[in-house]
Amino acid sequence: MNSSSADRRLYMLSRHLAGTISNEGSGISSSPTSAGNSVFGNVVRAPEDPILGVTVAYNKDPSPVKLNLGVGAYRTEEGKPLVLNVVRKAEHLLVNDRSRIKEYLPIVGLADFNKLSAKLILGSDSPAIQGNRVTTVQCLSGTGSLRVGAEFLAKHYYQRTIYIPNPTWGNHTKIFTLGGLTVKTYRYYDPVTRGLNIQGLLEDLNSAPSGSIVLLHACAHNPTGVDPTFDQWGQIRQLIRSKNLLPFFDSAYQGFASGNLDKDAESVRMFVSDGGECFIAQSYAKNMGLYGERVGALSIVCRNADVASRVESQLKLVIRPMYSSPPIHGASIVATILKDRNLYNEWTLELKAMADRIITMRKQLFDALSARGTPGNWTHIIKQIGMFTFTGLNTKQVAFMTKEFHIYMTSDGRISMAGLSSRTVPHLADAIHAAVTTVG
Ligand code: KET
Numbered sequence: 001m002n003s004s005s006a007d008r009r010l011y012m013l014s015r016h017l018a019g020t021i022s023n024e025g026s027g028i029s030s031s032p033t034s035a036g037n038s039v040f041g042n043v044v045r046a047p048e049d050p051i052l053g054v055t056v057a058y059n060k061d062p063s064p065v066k067l068n069l070g071v072g073a074y075r076t077e078e079g080k081p082l083v084l085n086v087v088r089k090a091e092h093l094l095v096n097d098r099s100r101i102k103e104y105l106p107i108v109g110l111a112d113f114n115k116l117s118a119k120l121i122l123g124s125d126s127p128a129i130q131g132n133r134v135t136t137v138q139c140l141s142g143t144g145s146l147r148v149g150a151e152f153l154a155k156h157y158y159q160r161t162i163y164i165p166n167p168t169w170g171n172h173t174k175i176f177t178l179g180g181l182t183v184k185t186y187r188y189y190d191p192v193t194r195g196l197n198i199q200g201l202l203e204d205l206n207s208a209p210s211g212s213i214v215l216l217h218a219c220a221h222n223p224t225g226v227d228p229t230f231d232q233w234g235q236i237r238q239l240i241r242s243k244n245l246l247p248f249f250d251s252a253y254q255g256f257a258s259g260n261l262d263k264d265a266e267s268v269r270m271f272v273s274d275g276g277e278c279f280i281a282q283s284y285a286k287n288m289g290l291y292g293e294r295v296g297a298l299s300i301v302c303r304n305a306d307v308a309s310r311v312e313s314q315l316k317l318v319i320r321p322m323y324s325s326p327p328i329h330g331a332s333i334v335a336t337i338l339k340d341r342n343l344y345n346e347w348t349l350e351l352k353a354m355a356d357r358i359i360t361m362r363k364q365l366f367d368a369l370s371a372r373g374t375p376g377n378w379t380h381i382i383k384q385i386g387m388f389t390f391t392g393l394n395t396k397q398v399a400f401m402t403k404e405f406h407i408y409m410t411s412d413g414r415i416s417m418a419g420l421s422s423r424t425v426p427h428l429a430d431a432i433h434a435a436v437t438t439v440g
Helices: 003-017 052-060 085-096 111-122 141-156 171-178 198-206 230-242 263-272 305-323 329-339 341-372 395-405 425-438
Strands: 134-140 161-166 182-187 213-217 246-251 278-283 295-301 388-390 414-416
Touching: 085 329, 085 341, 111 134, 111 263, 111 278, 111 295, 111 329, 134 141, 134 305, 141 171, 141 246, 141 278, 141 295, 141 305, 161 171, 161 198, 171 182, 182 198, 198 230, 230 263, 246 263, 263 278, 295 305, 295 329, 329 341, 341 425, 395 425
Parallel strands: 161 182, 161 213, 213 246, 246 278
Antiparallel strands: 134 295, 278 295, 388 414
C-alpha cells in the first residue's frame, strides 16, 4: 500500500472511531426501527480480531492435525501452554504468605514492581533511575501500557502524530488512534530483501514534523522478525534526537529475541544513555509467560526528577477513570521473581530455554523445506529474530494451508515459531511446499 492510501485509511479509521462519520459496517445504529425490537437491532456484526480471531477459528476446527501458529504464545515441544517453574514457585510463596492482603493497589500499582521493571529494561546501574528521572506505572500488560502512554501524550504533548513501522503489530493503529493520536507510518520492511529498509526508514523519519512520536519495537519486531543492527540503531537514534522526535518503545519480547535480557534491551538503553526523553511500554506476557495475568509497565524517562514526578501525577489522572488501579497478583509474581537472586537466575534459564527452542524450530523448518526442495529462498526463516517468521506467503496461500492442512496463521503470512514443535514441523513444511507449488 502506498503511504497516501495508508494515510487515508488511518484518517478514515480515526474519524470512524471518533464517531464522526457514519459508515456501512460501523455498527453505529441510528434508530431502533429494524431487526426486531432491540434498540441494538442495527448493530452490525464486527469481524474477528485479525490475530486473536485465528484462535477462535482454530478452536472450531475438529481436525486432529490442526495447528495454531496464529497468536504469539509459547508452547512446549508437546504443544502445551507453559507455566514457568519459577512462576509456580513465586505463586507458592505468595499463597503461603499470610501477611499478603488484597487491598487496592495505589493508582500507579505495586511500588516494588515498578522499580524492578524500570531496572530490568534500563539496567540496574541506569543513571536515569539513579537520578529519579524515570516514572514507572504498572499497567495492564503491554497493550495497557501503550494505551496509557497514548492518552497521556494526547493530553500533554504538543505533537499528536505518532509514526509506526509498516508493517507493525495490528493493534498499534487502534490503540494509538483511540488513545487520541494521529497515526502515520514509516517504511520499515523491504519485501524484496526480506530485511530492513533502513534508507526508507531514515527518509521517512527525517521528513516527519519536529516533535513527532516514533513507535519503535525494542527487539524482535512483530510481525517481520527483522531488527535494526546495533549500528543501524545508532543511526536511528541520531536522527530521532537531531529532529527532536520522541521515541516510544514497545518492549513485548525482552529476552525472547536473543535469550539475554540485557542484550534485548540494548536499543532502549542506547536512547536513554544520551540523556534524552522516551517512553517504554513493557510486557511480561511472553518473557514470563504471564499472558492472562495482564502484567506490564509504562516508564517515561524525563529530563529531570521534577518533571518525572509531575508527569507521574498526571498519569494517575489518566489511569484512575480508566480502571482505577491495576490488579495485584501478576505484579506480585513478577516482583517476587525480580527481587530474589535465585529466582531471577532461574527465570533467565527458563527464558533462554524458550528462546533456544524457538531458534531450533527455525532450523528444523528451514531444513525441512530444503529437504523438500521447496521453491524459493527460505534463509529468512533462520535469520529473523524472535517469536515470529514473516514467511512471505500470500493471503491465498495462507487460506489454502488452513483449508487443506488445518494450519492456522495470520493472513499476512506470519507464523508463530513458538507454536511449532519437532513433531509438527513436517506437517507445516508439507503445507508450505504444497502452497508455493500449487497456489500462485
Ligand atoms: N506489543 C507487541 C509488539 C505485541 O506483539 C504484543 C502482543 C503486545 C504489544 C501486547 O501484548 P500484551 O499481551 O498486551 O502484553 N502480541 C501477540 C498477542 C496479541 O496480538 O495480543 C501477537 O501478536 O500474537
